[in-house]
Amino acid sequence: MQVRFFGGLSVSWGADEGAVPGRGQQALLLRLAVDAGTTVGYRALADDVWPADPPEDPRAALQSLASRLRRALPDGVLTSVPGGYRLDLSRDAVDITRFQDLVVAARRDGDPALARDALALWTGDPWVPHDGFDWLVRDLWQDRGHAERLATQAPTPTPHTTVVPAAIAGLVGRAAELAAIRDRLGTDRLVTVIGPGGAGKTTLAVETVRAAADALIVELAPAAPGEVWAALAGAVGHGIRLNETAATVPLTPRERVLDAVAGRDVVVLLDNCEHVIREAAEVAQALLLGTPGLRILATSREPLGVVGEAFVDLGPLPALDADELFARRVRSARGTPPSPEEHATAERIVQRLDGLPLAIELAAARARTLTLAEIDAGLSDRFALLAHGPRLSPGRHRTLRALIDWSWDTLTDDERVALRASSVFPDGIGSGDSDAIAETFGVDATVFDALVDRSLLVRRDGRFRLLETVREYGLDRLRAEGAEAEFRERAADVLTALATEREGTMRGPGLRAGLAWFDANEENLSSALRTRTTGADRRPGRRLLRALLWAWAVRERVEELRPALAAFADPDAPVDDEPSVVIESMALFSDAFPEPGGTPTYDPAVFAERRATLQEAAQRHPSEISALVGPLLRLAQVVLESAEGGFERAWHVDLTDAEIAAAPPWSRATMHMLRAGAAVNAGDTAVLGVESERALRVFTEVGDPWGTGIASQLWAEWLMLVGRLEEALEVTDRALEVVLGLTSISDLLQQRAQAVGILLRLDRIPEARARSAEMQEIATADGSVRALTQARMAAAQVDLAVGDGAAALRSAERISLEPGFPEQILAWASTLRA
Incomplete structure (x- = not known):
């Protein structure tokens, strides 16, 4: 297959010539062709495909583009790989990359013939789909200038009087x-x-x-x-x-x-x-x-x-150059470069070594006696693996440890503390958190900037980060000194304080900023939580888990919540602070709603006794979350009692007006929302209207997007039931904007499905079909069974509305309902089939 961009876009293979329709697909093809043969990450692709107006969900949009582009190319040319996509072509198969490689070779060798070969490829100005690729055009014109100058020169070497050591191995990249x-x-x-x-x-x-x-x-x-x-x-x-x-x-x-x-x-x-x-x-x-x-x-x-x-x-080598350097040095060591079967392992080795040329050289040299898989496994103790470099190299370059020892020896005591401290923060340290973290470790926050100046820390996207090799060095130092547990405890302490502070701002307009902080510190917090599981005292772990709960709830990280509650809940421990009240209550609530196939741990009598204890403790330790302990546990008790009576689920929220009035505003809005949710399940239209309107009003006053989105959905449902369809559509669409980026894809599609249903009732069929198609694209990109179920149910609704029973049945029969789906979804899917 050949791809040409000089003088216009052209794609051909054998006797066939293909067409790539659409600017989006063309932009994706060009960006992948620029790095032909190597993986291009999602972020790099999105930045260049949509430089000015990125979509709401770039990864989903890329998956949709790639799916369409794949159909326009021969089988196997465009592949999806972890982290991005790859165009499986050699650089010689793309005219612009072959041109660039020829110019590089011509400049390196001073060869006019190679320069003329490069210029012969320039059959017209380079074609690009939009102005976002101006960087590429500039690079190509710059290379053309170099080629034109070389092409007119005689290939005679330039004399030098300077005595400069000759290069033993060719320069790769840079x-x-x-x-x-x-x-x-x-x-x-x-x-x-x-x-x-x-x-x-x-x-x-x-x-x-x-x-x-x-x-x-x-x-x-x-x-x-x-x-x-x-x-x-x-x-x-x-x-x-x-x-x-x-x-x-x-x-x-x-x-x-x-x-x-x-x-x-x-x-x-x-x-x-x-x-x-x-x-x-x-x-x-x-x-x-x-x-x-x-x-x-x-x-x-x-x-x-x-x-x-x-x-x-001078940072790490770009991935393509780093891979090339490793391949060349492996070939030097054992006679053959990495085989196609070894490419993934080779790329992983290079990535784990941060793209540092010396580390790559040391690792590749081990290929003389080790397989690449053994080198990859050995990097778990990289300082032992890479302990033998070239005999005549300077001492500081002979081993990986010596390389960093050279920097370590120049550090002050505070800088050494800061480097070791940084090593126990796998996500790095946010610049806004550096003061608190520095104080925890007894140093001044300016020491992090000093380590940036010394090329040991990198400051990127508002965070201080260590290269992985330097991080391993810091951890190795801590282990040798017997100080790793102490440093991890300090990190857990400060992260608990920072997370608790952030969590307190997230039930209101600070939700998005708070979630961004929790997302950026995800590995830091997980590491801190693991640290807290090792001690006999569970209270520090409960405080940290309590700080994580709301972020996890909004992000619907239920699969992490259950084991965490199991690790830190202790029904025999005193509930003498707010975190203990909340954690123990969540554990009890979770037991009432077991995973699919499970059964409740407590019988109703034991549950009632424990519920009363926790409800009383919640009143002694009030907060926005503990205010919900009573209503939620009473709801769970109703579920348990109904199960005893033979009902799978019977929803009822036992809430008095006085209890709601006494609660803080956010908690009050949540209680109104619980009442509205119970009304939906009970078919009580009147209560649904009153309570959903109250919930929406208070959440809007508080400025909380999560609550506003859910309350809007309930309010829109009531508007639909009473026939106020235009209002319902307006509320639903507004809610979609509010919750964008907050909820799971499945929940987002549920709200989109509600909008499709409203449009069908308004007889606005083309709009409903268009939105249904958007749902299918999003669900396909997400790939989860729940997302695909939402999309296929919406498609079946549209087909039914236009009287296409065959198409509706095809959509309904593709619905795969996994264990644990709510019963009402099972019933609705069966209704569609009928």
């Missing part, structure tokens, strides 16, 4: 960073390449000065404090002739260096400055002030801090 360094050196006199250990700073710096007419390479790694000028003086004779016309002979290393560079346009490379950073900065400043034509290229794990310093940040 073309953009190399160009950035050269660009900065053209405009700035001091450029520092900053990045973590093992990122390849030295390699790029040496590659840069290779093109300089005069260069001085100074390796500072062996230098101790006070020896930087001496290191420069020792290097002077290697790269630059001494000034033989000087009136006096320079005596000190400083004088010797300044005399040697005087009047010359020279590039000085100061390599590995981090351990002598202050002295290196002073030397750099003296050189710049004393020699106008001199430029300095420095490599360091932190900035020098000199006025006018420009930076090029």
Whole structure:
């Protein structure tokens, strides 16, 4: 298969030529073609397919686009993989990527013939589906400029007088960073390449000065404090002739260096400055002030801090380049690159090593004696696995541990505490939480920024994060010191305090911000909860679980709630605080509603006794949640008693007006909503109307989107029952906007199905059919049985409304009702079939 974008979009395979309809599919094809043969993540795809107006659910929209694009291409070309999609083509099969690769090769080898081959592919201006790909167009035109300059040159090597070490292995990737360094050196006199250990700073710096007419390479790694000028003086004779016309002979290393560079346009490379950073900065400043034509290229794990310093940040290798580096080094080690069957393992190894070139090189070298699967498994103790590097490498590059030890040795005591503390936060640390976390560990919050400067922490999207290798190093340090349990306990303490504070803002307008915080700290909180399961005292764990409850309830994370309640509930413990009241009450409520196939743990008599105890405790420890303990447990007791009488479910909420009036506003609205929900199940239209209207009014006043959405659905149901259909549709659509991003896909589709039903009753068939089709797309993207059931039931309703019984039956027969579906859904599905 060949894909062409120069001069227009063209897709062909064999004698066939295909058409890709629609800008969305075309944009997806182009973005995947740019990285042909490698996985492109969902976020990167969404950013480029919809640069200005992303859809509400980008992943679902991508799945829909990919499904349609797959039908336009040969089988197996577009594949779905964990985390994204891949276009299974070689880069030579796509004209723009072949063009870019030829230009890179031409520039690397100084080969005009390759440049002319690249230009031959340019049969017309590059085609793009929209302006969001202007970055690609700019890159292609820039490459064309390079190719045109090379194509007119004779292939003679440029002579260099500088003595620069020859490269033993070819450079993989880093073309953009190399160009950035050269660009900065053209405009700035001091450029520092900053990045973590093992990122390849030295390699790029040496590659840069290779093109300089005069260069001085100074390796500072062996230098101790006070020896930087001496290191420069020792290097002077290697790269630059001494000034033989000087009136006096320079005596000190400083004088010797300044005399040697005087009047010359020279590039000085100061390599590995981090351990002598202050002295290196002073030397750099003296050189710049004393020699106008001199430029300095420095490599360091932190900035020098000199006025006018420009930076090029060197992070991990991009995934494609990292995979290529690993493949090349594996081939060097064992004679063959990773086989197709090993590709997934190879990609996982590279990802686990954070794309750091040195770590990748060390891991690939082990392929001489280990399989890739064994290397992957060995990364669980990566410092033991990667403990043998090339014999002649510098000591700091010979093992993975030594690589980070080099940085560790330069840290202050507080920075070492902060690095180890960061290692017990797998999600990283939010910048807004850094003050509280720093205080918990006895350091100042500015220490996190200091670690960013030292290339040990990365600040991204408002969070401080460790590379996985550095995180493992921090944990390894803690284990060696016997301090891991203490640090994890401190992390659990501060996360409990932060989560409790956030939870208190989430029953109102702060819900979305609160959920964003809980989502961003999901792994941190799970780790803290696991820490709390190890102690004999369950109260700290109950406090943390209590802080998590509301976020989990809104996100419908029931599968996590049941085991957590089982771990921390203790019916024999005193209920002497609000978290204990809430946790014990939730555990009792959960027992009344077992998982599908289960039976209630308590008999009604035991349940009634425990309910009374908890209800009394809730009154002693009032809160918005504990105010609901009584009504919810009384409801559960009714369910238990009805089961004893032979009824599967009998809903009734025992709530007095006085109890509702005494509750806080949010709790009061929830109680009205419980009454409305019970009225729906009882068929009490009058109560449904009164209570749903009251719930909606109070939730709106409180500003709570979750409650507003559910109360709106109940209110719209009453409006439908009394024939006020236009109002019902308006309320339903407004509720959909309010709850977007809060509820599960299944619940969202339930509300959309309600809108479809209203449109059918209004005889607005085309709109109902369109919304039903949207539901099917969303459900297909989600893939859950419940979502697909909602969509197929809505489709059957539409087909029935237009009298197409055959189509309706096909939709109804595709409904798969798994165990645990509510009985009313089972009945409704059977009604549709009938």
